Every structure is written in C-alpha cells, then in structure tokens.
Amino acid sequence: MHLENQVLLEMKQISKTFPGVKALKNVHFKVHKGEVMAFMGENGAGKSTLIKIITGYYRRDPGEGQFLFDGKEVNPRNTDEAQKLGISTIFQELNLSPYLSVAENIYIGNTPKKKGMIDWDTMNQNAKKALLDLGVDIDVTAQLSLQSTAIQQMVSIARALARNTKLLIMDEATSSLDTGEVKVLFDVVRALKSRGIATIFVTHKMDEIYQVCDSATIFKDGEYVDCLPLDQLPKLKLISLMIGRDASELVNKRKIYDPEKVKGEVICRVEGVQKANHRLNGINLEIHKGEVLGLSGLLGSGRTETAKVIFGDDVHYDGEVYMGQTAIRFKCPADAMKKGLAFCSEDRKAEGIFPYMSVQDNLTMTILSKISRFGILNKREQQKRTLEYIQKIAIKTPGPSTKIKDLSGGNQQKVILSRWLATHPDLIILDEPTRGIDVGAKGEIEDLIKQISDSGISVLYISSELDELVRECDRIVILHNGKNVGELLNEEISSDAIMDVIAHGRIDT
Amino acid sequence: MSRERGITGKSVGQRINEHSSVIAVLLLLALGTAAYGMTFLNYKKNLINVLHTASMMGIMGLGVNLCFLIGARDLSVGALAALVSMVTAWLAPRGYLPAILGGLAVGALFGACNGVIVGMFKVQPFIATLGTQLAARGFALLINKELSISLGSSAPQLKYIGNGNLFGLIPIPAFIFITLIILLSWILKYRDFGRGVYAVGGDENSAEMMGIHVVRTKIIVFTISGLMAAASGIVLCGRLSAGQPTACEGWEMTIMAAVVLGGTSVRGGIGRIHGIFLGCLFVTFITNLINLNGHISAYWKDIITGIVLLIAVLAQVYGDRQKEKIKHG
Numbered sequence: 158m159h160l161e162n163q164v165l166l167e168m169k170q171i172s173k174t175f176p177g178v179k180a181l182k183n184v185h186f187k188v189h190k191g192e193v194m195a196f197m198g199e200n201g202a203g204k205s206t207l208i209k210i211i212t213g214y215y216r217r218d219p220g221e222g223q224f225l226f227d228g229k230e231v232n233p234r235n236t237d238e239a240q241k242l243g244i245s246t247i248f249q250e251l252n253l254s255p256y257l258s259v260a261e262n263i264y265i266g267n268t269p270k271k272k273g274m275i276d277w278d279t280m281n282q283n284a285k286k287a288l289l290d291l292g293v294d295i296d297v298t299a300q301l302s303l304q305s306t307a308i309q310q311m312v313s314i315a316r317a318l319a320r321n322t323k324l325l326i327m328d329e330a331t332s333s334l335d336t337g338e339v340k341v342l343f344d345v346v347r348a349l350k351s352r353g354i355a356t357i358f359v360t361h362k363m364d365e366i367y368q369v370c371d372s373a374t375i376f377k378d379g380e381y382v383d384c385l386p387l388d389q390l391p392k393l394k395l396i397s398l399m400i401g402r403d404a405s406e407l408v409n410k411r412k413i414y415d416p417e418k419v420k421g422e423v424i425c426r427v428e429g430v431q432k433a434n435h436r437l438n439g440i441n442l443e444i445h446k447g448e449v450l451g452l453s454g455l456l457g458s459g460r461t462e463t464a465k466v467i468f469g470d471d472v473h474y475d476g477e478v479y480m481g482q483t484a485i486r487f488k489c490p491a492d493a494m495k496k497g498l499a500f501c502s503e504d505r506k507a508e509g510i511f512p513y514m515s516v517q518d519n520l521t522m523t524i525l526s527k528i529s530r531f532g533i534l535n536k537r538e539q540q541k542r543t544l545e546y547i548q549k550i551a552i553k554t555p556g557p558s559t560k561i562k563d564l565s566g567g568n569q570q571k572v573i574l575s576r577w578l579a580t581h582p583d584l585i586i587l588d589e590p591t592r593g594i595d596v597g598a599k600g601e602i603e604d605l606i607k608q609i610s611d612s613g614i615s616v617l618y619i620s621s622e623l624d625e626l627v628r629e630c631d632r633i634v635i636l637h638n639g640k641n642v643g644e645l646l647n648e649e650i651s652s653d654a655i656m657d658v659i660a661h662g663r664i665d666t
Numbered sequence: 667m668s669r670e671r672g673i674t675g676k677s678v679g680q681r682i683n684e685h686s687s688v689i690a691v692l693l694l695l696a697l698g699t700a701a702y703g704m705t706f707l708n709y710k711k712n713l714i715n716v717l718h719t720a721s722m723m724g725i726m727g728l729g730v731n732l733c734f735l736i737g738a739r740d741l742s743v744g745a746l747a748a749l750v751s752m753v754t755a756w757l758a759p760r761g762y763l764p765a766i767l768g769g770l771a772v773g774a775l776f777g778a779c780n781g782v783i784v785g786m787f788k789v790q791p792f793i794a795t796l797g798t799q800l801a802a803r804g805f806a807l808l809i810n811k812e813l814s815i816s817l818g819s820s821a822p823q824l825k826y827i828g829n830g831n832l833f834g835l836i837p838i839p840a841f842i843f844i845t846l847i848i849l850l851s852w853i854l855k856y857r858d859f860g861r862g863v864y865a866v867g868g869d870e871n872s873a874e875m876m877g878i879h880v881v882r883t884k885i886i887v888f889t890i891s892g893l894m895a896a897a898s899g900i901v902l903c904g905r906l907s908a909g910q911p912t913a914c915e916g917w918e919m920t921i922m923a924a925v926v927l928g929g930t931s932v933r934g935g936i937g938r939i940h941g942i943f944l945g946c947l948f949v950t951f952i953t954n955l956i957n958l959n960g961h962i963s964a965y966w967k968d969i970i971t972g973i974v975l976l977i978a979v980l981a982q983v984y985g986d987r988q989k990e991k992i993k994h995g
Contacts, residue, residue, distance in 0.1 A: 212875075214874075214875070235874075235877070235879070236874060236875055236876070236877045237877035237878070237879065239877075240877045246875070248875065252869075252871065252872040252875035252876060253869075253872055253876070254864065254865040254868040254869055254872050254873060254876065254935070255868045255869055255872075255935065256864060256867070256868040256935040256936050257861065257864055257865060257868060261861060262876075265858075265861055265862070265865060265876055265878065266858065266862075266876055266877040266878060268858060268861070274856035274857070275855070275856045275857065275858070275861065316876075
C-alpha cells in the first residue's frame with residue numbers, strides 16, 4: 158500500500174528522561190516514504206515528546222538508541238537542523254512570528270537571496286503563489302497577526318511546504334480549522350503523498366484519522382504498543398489499544414434520561430440577548446435545576462458569547478438575564494460567582510490554569526476567602542480541601558503541591574472542575590470541557606458531569622463534539638448566527654437530529 | 667519595500683504612534699523658533715550642539731533599540747560607556763588605534779556577557795544588565811581611583827572624533843551615528859539575522875520552532891549593544907578630552923524613553939531602527955530649549971520627557987487595540 162517501500166524514518170530504542178519522569182521508554186517505529194501515519198495515544202502517552210525529538214526541539218537520552226532518517230543516522234540538535242534534513246512540523250499552537258509579514262513567516266530561515274541580501278520581491282511573489290496553491294488569496298505583505306487563525310494555520314502549512322520537506326508532522330494541526338479548511342488540508346496531504354512525502358498526523362479527532370491516514374502507531378505511557386494499517390484497525394480496537402481497556406462500554410454508553418430534570422424549577426433565564434456587533438442576535442434560554450443543557454452550533458454561532466454574557470464576563474449586551482425570578486446585570490464574574498455561577502473556559506491554558514502554581518493553589522483559587530481567617534490563608538484547610546477533591550474526582554497528581562503544568566490535560570481539567578465545584582454553584586457552565594483531553598479522561602469527566610447534575614447542580618454544556626452532547630445532555634439548544642434555531646429534548650437527541658437542525662437553521666417544535 | 671504598502675486603513679492611533687517622534691520633534695522646532703527665533707535656529711551656535719549631544723546618546727540608543735526589538739532591556743549602556751571612556755583614555759598614550767580597539771573590546775566583552783547571561787542562562791534582561799551596569803560602573807571608578815583620566819596631548823585623533831566636523835558642517839559623532847543607522851537598518855531588513863531579531867521579539871518560542879537560533883540572536887544583539895555603548899564611550903572620551911568614570915549616569919533611562927518615542931514597541935518585535943534618531947533629537951531639544959531660556963528649572967526636562975513618553979506609550983496601546991478591532995471586525 159505504500160508508494161515506495163522505502164523506509165524514510167526509523168527510530169530504534171529511543172528514550173527520554175525528564176527530571177523525575179521517564180517520558181519515553183525504548184520506543185521504536187518506522188515511517189515509509191509517502192506514508193500517512195497517525196500517532197495515537199492518550200495525553201501523556203509520549204507522542205508530543207517523541208515529535209519534539211524528531212523535530213530537534215528535545216534531544217533523546219544518549220545511549221543505545223538510533224535515529225535513522227533517509228538512510229543516514231542523524232541527531233538533529235535543534236529545529237533548524239531538523240528542518241534542513243527535511244523534517245517540518247505544524248503545531249497545534251501556531252508557531253509563527255506575529256509581527257512579521259505573511260510572506261516572511263513562510264520563508265524565514267530560508268529566504269530567497271540576491272547578492273547575500275534578502276530578495277523581498279521574489280519572496281512576496283513566491284509566497285503569493287504558495288498560498289494560492291492552498292486556496293488562500295491574501296495580501297502576503299500584511300502583518301501575520303492581523304490574519305484569522307485559519308489563515309495562519311494555512312500559512313504554517315505553506316511554510317512547511319516551502320522547504321524541501323520529506324517528512325511533515327502535523328500536531329493537532331486541524332484543531333482550529335473548520336470542515337472546509339480541514340478538507341483543503343487533507344487534499345494537500347494526499348497531494349504530498351503522491352510526491353512521496355510522508356506525514357505523521359497527531360490528533361484527537363478519530364474521524365480525521367480514518368479519512369486521511371494509512372496506518373496508526375499507538376503509544377501508551379511512553380511505550381510503543383502497536384503499529385497497524387488502518388483498514389485492519391476498527392475504531393473500537395484502536396481506542397482499546399490506546400486506553401488499554403475495552404472501550405465499547407464508553408462509546409456505546411447511552412444516557413438514561415430523567416424526564417423530571419428538564420421540568421424542574423428555572424434557575425436561570427436568558428431573554429432576547431443581543432450584541433451590537435451581531436455576534437448574538439436574540440438568544441433565549443431557560444436552564445432548569447439539575448439538568449444538563451447542551452449548547453450546540455457551529456463555530457461562531459454564539460455559544461461561548463452566550464456563556465460569557467451569563468457569567469458577567471461580557472457586560473455589553475442588550476436583553477435580560479434572570480437568576481430565579483429577578484433580572485440581574487452582573488458587573489463582573491465575581492458578581493456572578495456570588496450568585497452561584499461557575500464557568501469553566503474553553504481555553505484552559507489562557508483562562509484556566511495558573512501553570513506555575515501548585516495544584517492546591519489552583520484548586521482553591523475560588524474559595525480563598527472561605528478558607529481564610531482574618532484575611533490569613535489557612536494552609537491546613539487548603540490542603541485538606543485539595544486532598545478531598547483529589548480523592549473524590551481521582552485527580553492523578555504526585556501531590557497537592559505539584560505544579561499544575563506538570564499534570565496531563567485531563568487532570569488539569571479535573572483540577573479546574575474541582576475549583577468550581579468547591580464554590581458549590583447552582584449552575585456550572587462548561588465550555589468545551591474535554592478539549593485536548595484523551596479518551597480515558599474524557600470518559601471520567603463525562604461521568605463526573607453526570608454526578609454533578611444528579612446532585613442538583615445545573616450544567617450548561619458547550620461542545621463541538623456531537624457524540625459528547627448526545628451522551629451527556631438532557632436537552633440541547635442549537636444556535637445559529639447568534640440566535641437559537643432549535644431545541645431537542647431527551648429521546649429526540651441524536652447526532653443526526655442536531656446536524657439536521659444546524660443544516661436547516663430551524664426546526665418545527 | 668512593499669511591506670510599507672497599505673497605508674490606507676490605518677487608524678489615527680496607529681499613525682500617531684508611528685510618527686509620534688516626527689510630530690514631537692517638529693512641535694519642538696516650532697516652539698523653539700517661536701520662542702527664541704534666530705538664537706535657536708543658528709546652526710553653528712546652537713543646532714549643531716543639539717545634533718552633537720543627540721548623536722552621542724543615539725549611538726548608545728541603537729543598541730538599546732535592538733534590545734527592545736527582541737523584547738529585552740539593556741540597562742548597562744550608560745555605565746559601560748563611562749567605563750569605555752576610562753579604558754580609552756587610559757590606553758590613549760599608546761596611540762589612538764589601541765585606545766579605540768581596546769575600548770570596543772571592553773564593550774563587546776560586557777555586551778557578550780549580558781547576552782550569555784540572558785540567552786544561555788535565561789536570566790531576565792532587566793536583572794542581568796543591572797548587574798553588569800553595577801560592575802561596569804565599579805570598574806570605571808576603580809581604574810583611576812574615582813578620578814577622571816585626561817587625554818592630555820596623547821592621541822589627538824580621539825579629540826577629533828569627539829569634536830570635529832566633516833566639511834565644517836556635520837559633527838563626526840553625527841556622521842558615525844547616521845552611518846550606523848544605515849548599516850543596522852540594512853542588516854535588519856536584508857539579513858536573516860535581522861529578520862530573526864523581529865521574530866525573537868515577536869514570539870520567542872515560535873522563533874525557536876521556526877528554526878531561528880534564539881540564543882545566538884540574543885548574544886549577538888547584546889554584543890552589538892555593548893559595542894554601540896563602547897562607540898559612544900569613545901566619542902565621549904574625545905569630546906571631554908578625558909575618561910570620565912561618572913559620565914552618562916541615568917542615560918539608560920533617557921535612552922529607553924527615546925527608543926519608545928522612536929516608535930519601537932515596548933513589547934518587542936515592532937519598530938524600526940531610525941526611530942531612535944528622532945527620539946534622541948526630541949530629548950535633546952527639550953534640554954536645549956530649557957537651557958536657552960535660562961529661567962526655567964532644568965528639572966522640567968524630565969517632567970516634559972516623562973509626559974510625552976506616556977503619551978507615546980498610550981498611543982502604542984491604543985494603536986494595538988485598533989489593530990485588534992480590524993482583525994475581529
């Protein structure tokens with residue numbers, strides 16, 4: 158099935174040790190020319206570490222291992238050396254330079270020269286052409302930071318292609334692209350394949366793998382598990398290999414509805430909320446006590462914006478938000494918290510964790526005044542509360558004083574959830590709570606959400622993953638262009654039904 | 667060149683920000699002319715002196731400007747210039763060439779030290795250069811037991827560098843300053859190293875991932891900054907006909923103000939090198955106007971510089987916000 162059965166990259170017995178952790182243990186794998194391979198594994202399986210070794214960002218442990226690229230043993234000492242060998246990477250977090258022009262971002266480190274000087278005209282022309290090939294027509298002399306995320310992602314792809322790339326690595330490169338853009342990207346990958354360029358593809362989105370990859374290499378806990386062609390690897394088996402247990406239970410789990418939940422007392426009501434910039438054009442919501450209300454819709458449909466209005470993070474809106482029976486206008490999130498609201502942001506890194514602070518400090522951030530006496534923090538109480546949640550929610554951490562940045566994404570998310578649960582909220586808003594989290598932890602977080610709702614706390618659940626909404630929600634409201642266009646109740650909920658509403662923009666209720 | 671296209675669509679804030687120093691300098695020129703007429707406009711008696719002082723400050727400022735572009739600070743330049751002026755004066759009896767080379771070597775050494783501490787050991791530039799500032803000032807005072815060293819009759823070439831004029835018109839320091847501006851602008855625009863400076867200033871991790879040698883770039887930038895401070899010190903030595911261990915005290919702060927006035931972003935990654943020229947002219951004009959008046963307290967200089975600096979920074983922030991609006995609008 159490979160165009161040429163020549164091995165492009167082979168790694169043997171690769172290990173990597175960080176202080177206190179062995180991130181990779183004697184990993185080995187092969188990539189052939191023109192092969193599109195998926196790297197699969199939960200967070201912490203070692204995929205990222207391995208990729209960083211391939212790209213020269215990290216250096217592997219010295220020892221018996223071997224790193225063969227294009228028939229030669231290599232040891233790139235930095236990203237520049239790896240790029241010169243023909244290894245290019247597109248990362249999840251865009252690694253481009255914000256204030257340089259689009260063209261420069263494509264060519265920096267590899268700029269066309271005339272008499273030793275950067276040849277700006279040639280560079281701009283080449284850049285224009287390279288982007289047109291990807292279906293992007295923009296002013297390449299404009300500053301990069303002024304472009305949208307999707308365009309920036311395309312720029313980083315153009316950058317990788319502008320070099321003599323033999324191996325392209327995509328680390329969650331599709332996470333900020335919409336369906337159309339993903340399609341363009343996959344077309345590019347297929348075109349590269351026909352030119353004999355190999356691609357390593359890392360993603361959490363299973364469907365994408367089956368669309369574009371030939372084979373999958375699976376890692377678990379820093380070890381190599383298996384490498385199989387995808388036509389011999391059904392989804393369930395893949396998941397089982399990744400999490401090391403039978404996954405059918407997780408995937409086929411079906412929610413048991415409690416019809417009483419969606420009829421409970423209305424604790425929060427949003428009426429005709431709109432914004433001057435037309436991101437929201439009349440949102441109406443009722444959130445009942447103890448239900449899980451899903452907010453679905455495409456990117457830009459106003460899901461997060463609605464949540465931020467409710468939580469008082471966005472105060473510039475028209476319309477009304479009621480808590481119970483009284484109309485209320487929060488001035489800031491702290492106001493909303495006092496009224497029993499909690500909000501778990503979609504952007505864990507920027508709006509969730511304090512990376513260099515401990516689990517304990519992160520977890521108790523919202524209840525500092527409750528565990529202080531006369532303004533002095535009671536450290537023992539803080540630790541007690543933290544241990545309580547570590548145990549209750551099964552947060553995997555060496556201890557309460559570990560820095561949160563050293564935890565896996567799933568465990569970080571559990572800490573953030575605990576932080577909000579500790580405030581004993583009436584309504585908790587979860588914006589993409591499973592983003593960037595591996596399958597195993599996803600399941601645990603979904604279980605946790607069920608527990609939360611059973612204990613009488615209402616959940617407003619925002620997610621792009623339809624499967625998740627279907628598994629979790631008692632009721633789903635679908636938004637489109639800042640308006641609600643439909644609602645699905647209990648048994649009506651299914652992926653197809655949601656997509657149908659999104660596609661038609663309305664539903665007859 | 668084509669990067670400069672697309673002037674349309676820029677907001678007022680951005681324009682004020684980009685041209686703040688031009689506007690400020692023109693205002694001061696108008697003010698000076700209005701208040702003092704020909705006394706102010708007399709080139710040989712007044713303006714040439716402004717140019718002279720601005721250049722000395724500006725040569726040093728070039729290095730600081732580079733540091734700003736990579737998002738770093740260099741607090742050591744003033745003290746380093748003083749140290750170099752001492753070293754140069756001390757070496758002067760051996761001839762002007764050893765004196766100049768010795769001075770530059772000391773500057774490069776201190777600069778490289780800054781670069782290594784900041785780049786390889788990842789120390790905050792502010793702290794690292796504060797350390798070298800203290801050390802440089804200490805050495806400067808140590809060389810001749812806190813006293814200055816007079817050039818006397820040795821190395822007259824140095825005095826020419828400090829006080830001479832090209833064609834009786836352009837002060838040598840101004841000539842050096844402008845030559846260096848052109849050289850550095852060229853490097854920044856047409857060399858990979860130069861573009862790397864902007865990339866590092868824009869986002870260090872991205873730059874690293876894009877294959878730019880971040881540590882190397884930092885070391886080179888700080889070494890250039892050291893060299894520029896040294897060049898300033900040599901000019902200073904010639905100007906005063908002496909090495910002066912207490913010279914340039916507090917200059918690093920004034921220079922930072924001039925850099926920001928020149929349109930370089932306080933966050934790094936944005937700005938052009940020639941901005942420093944107008945920035946320094948502005949700062950020097952204020953002093954000049956106050957000196958010409960004779961009645962206003964000299965402290966007004968700092969007050970006015972401070973207020974204008976704040977306006978410039980506010981314009982920067984406002985400009986950024988406008989850009990965000992364009993992006994999301």
